[in-house]
Amino acid sequence: MNWNLFLTELVAGVSHGAVYALIALGYSMVYGILKLLNFAHGDVYMVGSFIGFGIITVFGGATNLSIPVWALLIVMLLCAMLGGGLLGVMIERFAYRRLRNAPRIAPLITALGVSFFLENAAQLVLGAQYQSYDSFGWKSPIALRHFTLPASTVISYAEVIIIAGTIVLVVALTLFVQRTQLGKAMRATSFDREAAAMMGIDVDNVIVATFFIGSALAGAAGVFNGIEYQQVWPYMGFTAGLYAFIAAVVGGIGNLPGAVLGGLTIGLAQAFSIGYISSTFSDAVVFAILIAVMIVRPSGLLGKAAVSKV
Amino acid sequence: MVRRFGLIAAAAAALLLAVVSAASARPSAQAAATASCSKGVSIGMQAPITGPAGSIGSDQLHWAEFYFTQWNKTHKLKIHLVQEDTQLDPSKASTTAQALASNGSVMGVIGPAGSDEVQAVAPIFKKAGLAFASGSATRVSLTGGAWKGYFFRDVPNDGVQGPTDANYMMSALGVKSGSKVMVVDDQESYSTGLADIVQQTLASKGVTVDRESVSQKSTDFSSLIAKVDASTKVVFLPFQVASEAQLFAQQLQAQGKTAVAFGSDGTFDSSKFTVNGSYISFFAPDVTTIPADAAVVKAFHKQFPGATSPFGAPNYVLAQMYATAITKACKDNKISRAEVRKDVLKVSLKSTILGGPMKLTANGDVAGAKFHIFKIENGKYVTIA
Amino acid sequence: MSTDPTDPSAPRVGVDEWVASHEQRRAYRAGVAGMVERRLERVPSPAFYLAFGIAAAVVPALTSNGYVIDVGLNTLLYMLLALGLNITVGYAGLLDLGYVAFYGFAAYGYAMLASPKFGLHWDTLAVIPLAVLATVILGFLVALPSRRLVGDYLAIVTLFFGELFATVYQNGEHMSFFGHFGAHDVTGGPNGIPNIDQFNVFGARIGALNYTAYYYVALIFFMVLLFAMYLVDRSRTGRAWKSLREDPLAAELMGMPVNRLKLIAFASGAGIAGLAGTIFAAANTAVFASEFDFTSGLLIIVYAMLILGGAGSLGGVILGALVVNVSLEVLRTPGHATWIFYVLIAATLVAKLRPWHALAIVLAGTAAFGFIVHAIVSSAWPRGVHGQAPVGGILGSGLSHWVILPSSPMTIGNVAFIFLVLAVLALTLLKGWWQKLAMIPTLYLAAFVWENRLAVEPSITRLILVGVILIVLMNARPQGLLGTSRVEIV
Structure with a gap:
């Protein structure tokens, strides 16, 4: 067995899956509360990635950073999370709020409208060119330096940062949802919105908070993607959003640990099918696996089977 | 409900009327818009301006736009660029090709970008008698076949x-x-x-x-x-x-x-x-590193700040080619699509921003096409073959 | 959550459409307008369909412009697609996100059987039924394992199916069976299948590029299917589908064959998409897998048409396809787009601003505001008014004395665009006179952004506007233009 190939695919799959997982969490949270497939979520990720790129430019550009790399990373993450979060809140307030009791498909179309708007507005304002984080050129080139694992496999600093960052964010989110008042309100709202409202929970606030947190995670995912995979461009959100959506579903949509598991599953499935089956048909392989999973377990890996109440 | 229904019925009727009237009005308006050397001539541009290939298409559009902006500043003969977005989709390319074909003031087309798109639009442009020239479609079989004399490109093929x-x-x-x-x-x-x-x-x-x-x-x-x-x-x-x-x-x-x-x-x-x-x-040195092009690149970035890609500059040369051909047609007092098609083949640019002369062969390929090999040394491109 | 019943976000529990519109029905409008309205109400819908058919049949006679005919043909293909989707989504309520794959499957089917690809040149009368039948079977097969999936899970599985289809066809130029039986070129890969045969019935052949002929073919198929759907709509199956959509559980308890109904809805929707696909392949003479994947936006557009028109409404299918595709095309030309932009703003103001003197104040205020700003800028920063209006004519020359047109507008236009978006959003939060006052600079800003940035980039602007239109229309009328609003009854 070629351990180098196996471990490399494992590292690639986990770090890629971590990015999917962060985006998928936002999808899942929103779905859990509003039963809304927020197709504009991938574009929030795109905006987060561009915010990170803007921060690099502000601090002197890739090869001439005026602050230490760790400070830059923190500033990038904070700004992207804040910016992404605010964008998510705005989308909810102005596009979705009036549609809460509309037929289910109306907000879906609105979400597609928001996605169209964001992608093309980004192209208008920022240009269609691919921009690069160029983290290989940073003073301490985080994407090029690496730790060595067994079988002379390498794991770059960027991959370590992504995996560690994702773990921190997921743990923080779990603590928030489990321990805080607002987190409990979220779970209650997700369980039954009307009953929660009757119990005195301010559902509007809960929804705003959900959008903020979910979109902030997508913003962080945008920065993580930038430091490892470099490119940012206006249409990057579409594909990432699609995969993250798939990840959310595979894990069981509306279920937070499920979203993380789903993200990792997709990342690993992609990596291993490239490594062991065929790079050409890796997407096809992933889709075929997923269809099989969905048919066997329609509610996803960790989702609870939907029981219809009469 | 009743009021809504009436409202919508009225809206539907109005819309249908608008469609029919637009259908009948648009061609007459466009047929009236013919090319004239005194009033101005149009060149069509088909590129994937939006969508996933937008980075390529918007750059192609910008370089062509840039050339004509400069041209119109210094020449009496005005050339307008009519842009059509194809999103790199052959069926959208053929619909927009129809729009250009039925626009009487369009004398030539830059684009489309992809080889599949070229195949999709070729019969339409041939029927309309329009020249079309791509700065990025490199499939070998496109030139020299059924569309000889209509399709041109200024990039060497695969x-x-x-x-x-x-x-x-x-x-x-x-x-x-x-x-x-x-x-x-x-x-x-x-x-x-x-x-x-x-x-x-x-x-x-x-x-x-x-x-x-x-x-x-x-x-x-x-x-x-x-x-x-x-x-x-x-x-x-x-x-x-x-x-x-x-x-x-x-x-x-x-x-x-x-x-x-x-x-x-x-x-x-x-x-x-x-x-x-x-x-x-x-097939050519990098425009952003050729010293002779420094002024052009600087002016380009003044009009279009931001990055550019290697797919852009060949469209500048195509714009230059059309401007030269149209000038000749106007001088001969015979401005028409057929004349532009003939004159394009006669264009011979001594030196372009791609760093050499540009002339087309009878098949529509660029003459003397040669690829250079570069090696990257210390971040710089060095010609080695 | 607010319990104020006038708040649109509050659930109107226990209120159904008939009760909700009680006041409206009492307030019949008097006079001619009211009478016309009531008359129109009584006209049976087939009369409207027929009127549409006749109007559509006349269009090619009015113009010889290939572009108009081609757009008309595309619109009819969209209508066919929306009609099929209407069965699956509109009637049966099954969210099928892999719908476009059926369209592509049949287009490829036609291409493989009638092109030089495999040297087959079958008669159209054989290929179309075969391709449609194959698509129906495929629809059946996709629906078979999906029938026990509910709601969004069905949407997701079908989405996977659609992507699977596109990926396989996009890479089908070296097909092998797990590395065995060689590498066969089945789909042409990214190069697609070119040189597809024209329609050819008993030796009579439609000429190449004869879009008019395909226009009529599509129109005839559409009209026939439209009337068929009208009958189905009122049939036993049609009513059963709708009850399935409203409440699958109740439908099952009433003894309806829920699974069979789902399968039929899925397969017949797929069949109509397949029919449209064969026409598309022949009219376009080439097919490419990239045209049928999720990123191509085709699925989104067809959904937008269906939902905008009103899911479950046949008239909505026509109206939605017309509105979406015609506006997509009209917006291509910067001149048209500029007029539409200003007329839409003016119409919205006229319709929404009451009383009339408020309207007058806002309009006069905007005009005055513009001249003042223009005067200040031209004296303080002369380069700020040196640019050219992108669209000539009366509108352009008139506007150049009113709107600031800087000589290099890109950066300032981009910043202004972001501010415009924020200003418009803020405007929706304001109330009363504050809102009207805030409108004045916002309107001016809108004109500034349009002239300096949006009209310069018509291709991007077009898609931005489509996004805005989708958001605004869905918020204003979630049930679509011709749909009936459904109210939750507890």
């Missing part, structure tokens, strides 16, 4: 680039019968076409070719790079996005592989693909 690259790998990069080369396409027709030619050329000489492909949608190359083994000498990357080649080459080095990256013309961008020791083939 039949020149593929063998040049494969032969260079054999002669200078230590690839020989029995050694291994990985060829990675990005599942678009430009990329697969070129990859096929290189694969065939290498395979015919006994080289083992590991053919892989990555979707343009994914940016994860590390999984693929894990498959590059010690006997692989070269990884050939016919991509359309320079920063993807950059990422691939960097991850190749990061994983400690000895194979060198070899990019095609689509990856030629001295600001984005800069991994030392990599090779690139291109």
Whole structure:
């Protein structure tokens, strides 16, 4: 067995899956509360990635950073999370709020409208060119330096940062949802919105908070993607959003640990099918696996089977 | 409900009326808009301005727009650019081609960008008698066939680039019968076409070719790079996005592989693909590094701030070609689509921003097409063959 | 959550459409307008369909412009697609996100059987039924394992199916069976299948590029299917589908064959998409897998048409396809787009601003505001008014005395665009006179952004506007233009 190939695919799959997982969490949270497939979520990720790129430019550009790399990373993450979060809140307030009791498909179309708007507005304002984080050129080139694992496999600093960052964010989110008042309100709202409202929970606030947190995670995912995979461009959100959506579903949509598991599953499935089956048909392989999973377990890996109440 | 119904019925009636009237009014308005050397002439532009290929298309559009903006500042003969967005979709290309064909003031078309799009629009433009010239469609079979005299391009085709690259790998990069080369396409027709030619050329000489492909949608190359083994000498990357080649080459080095990256013309961008020791083939030097072009590039960036890609500049030359042809047609007092088509073949530019003369062959290909090989040394592109 | 019943976000529990519109029905409008309205109400819908058919049949006679006919043909293909989707989504309520794959499957089917690809040149009368039948079977097969999936899970599985289809066809130039049986070129890969045969019935052949002929073919198929759907709509199956959509559980308890109904809805929707696909392949003479994947936006556009028109409404299918595709095309030309932009703003103001003197104040205020700003800028920063209006004519020359047109507008236009978006959003939060006052600078800003940035980039602007239109229309009328609003009854 070629351990180098196996471990490399494992590292690639986990770090890629971590990015999917962060985006998928936002999808899942929103779905859990509003039963809304927020197709504009991938574009929030795109905006987060561009915010990170803007921060690099502000601090002197890739090869001439005026602050230490760790400070830059923190500033990038904070700004992207804040910016992404605010964008998510705005989308909810102005596009979705009036549609809460509309037929289910109306907000879906609105979400597609928001996605169209964001992608093309980004192209208008920022240009269609691919921009690069160029983290290989940073003073301490985080994407090029690496730790060595067994079988002379390498794991770059960027991959370590992504995996560690994702773990921190997921743990923080779990603590928030489990321990805080607002987190409990979220779970209650997700369980039954009307009953929660009757119990005195301010559902509007809960929804705003959900959008903020979910979109902030997508913003962080945008920065993580930038430091490892470099490119940012206006249409990057579409594909990432699609995969993250798939990840959310595979894990069981509306279920937070499920979203993380789903993200990792997709990342690993992609990596291993490239490594062991065929790079050409890796997407096809992933889709075929997923269809099989969905048919066997329609509610996803960790989702609870939907029981219809009469 | 009742009021709504009435309202909507009225809206529907109005809309239908609008459609019918637009249908009948639009051609008459456009037929009236004929080209005239005193009032102005139009050139159509088909490019994937929006959508996933927007980075290519918007750059193509900007370079052509830039040329005509400069031209109109200094010439009495005004040339307008009519832009049509194809999103790299052949069926959208053929619909917008109809719009250009039925616009009487359009005397020639720049684009479309993709070879499939060229095949889709060719019958329409041929029927309308329009010249169309692409700055990026490189499939070999497009010129010299049924559309001779209608389709032109100012970039050499894959039949020149593929063998040049494969032969260079054999002669200078230590690839020989029995050694291994990985060829990675990005599942678009430009990329697969070129990859096929290189694969065939290498395979015919006994080289083992590991053919892989990555979707343009994914940016994860590390999984693929894990498959590059010690006997692989070269990884050939016919991509359309320079920063993807950059990422691939960097991850190749990061994983400690000895194979060198070899990019095609689509990856030629001295600001984005800069991994030392990599090779690139291109039909002209880089416009942003040619000293003679410094003023042009500066003026371009003044009008369109931000980055540019290697797909842009050839469209500037096409705009130049049309402007020259139209000037000649106007001087002969015979401005028409047929005349522009004939005059395009007579255009001979002594020196273009691509760093050499530009003249078309009778088939519509660029004369004297040659690919150069560059090596990246200290982030700079150095011509080595 | 607010319990104020006038708040649109509050659930109107226990209120159904008939009760909700009680006031409206009492307030019949008097006079001619009211009478016309009531008359129109009584006209049976087939009369409207017929009127549409006649109007559509006349269009090619009015123009010889290939572009108009081609847009008309595309619109009819969209209508066919929307009609099929209406069965699956509109009637049966099954969210099928892989719908476009059926369209592509049949287009490829036609291409493989009638092109030089495999040297087959079958008669159209054989190929179309075969391709449609194959698509129906495929629809059946996709629906078969999906029938026990509910709601969004069905949407997701079908989405996977659609992507699977596109990926396989996009890479089908070296097909092998797990590395065995060689590498066969089945789909042409990214190069698609070119040189597809024209329609050819008993030796009579439609000429190449004869879009008019395909226009009529599509129109006839559409009209026939439209009337068929009208009958189905009122049939036993049609009513059963609708009850399935409203409440699958109740439908099952009433003894309806829920699974069979789902399968039929899925397969017949797929069949109509397949029919449209064969026409598309022949008219376009080439097919490419990239045209049928999720990123091509085709699925989104067809959904937008269906939902905008009103899911479950046949008239909505026509109206939605017309509105979406015609506006997509009209917006291509910067001149048209500029007029539409200003007329839409003016119409919205006229319709929404009451009383009339508020309207007058806002309009006069905007005009005055513009001249003042223009005067200040031209004296303080002369380069700020040196640019040219992108669209000539009366509108352009008139505006150049009112709107600031800097000589290099890109950066300032981009910043202004972001401010405009924020200003418009803020405007929706304001109330009363504050809102009207805030409108004045916002309107001016809108004109500034349009002239300096949006009109310069018509291709991007077009898609931005489509996004805005989708958001605004869905918020204003979630049930679509011709749909009936459904109210939750507890």
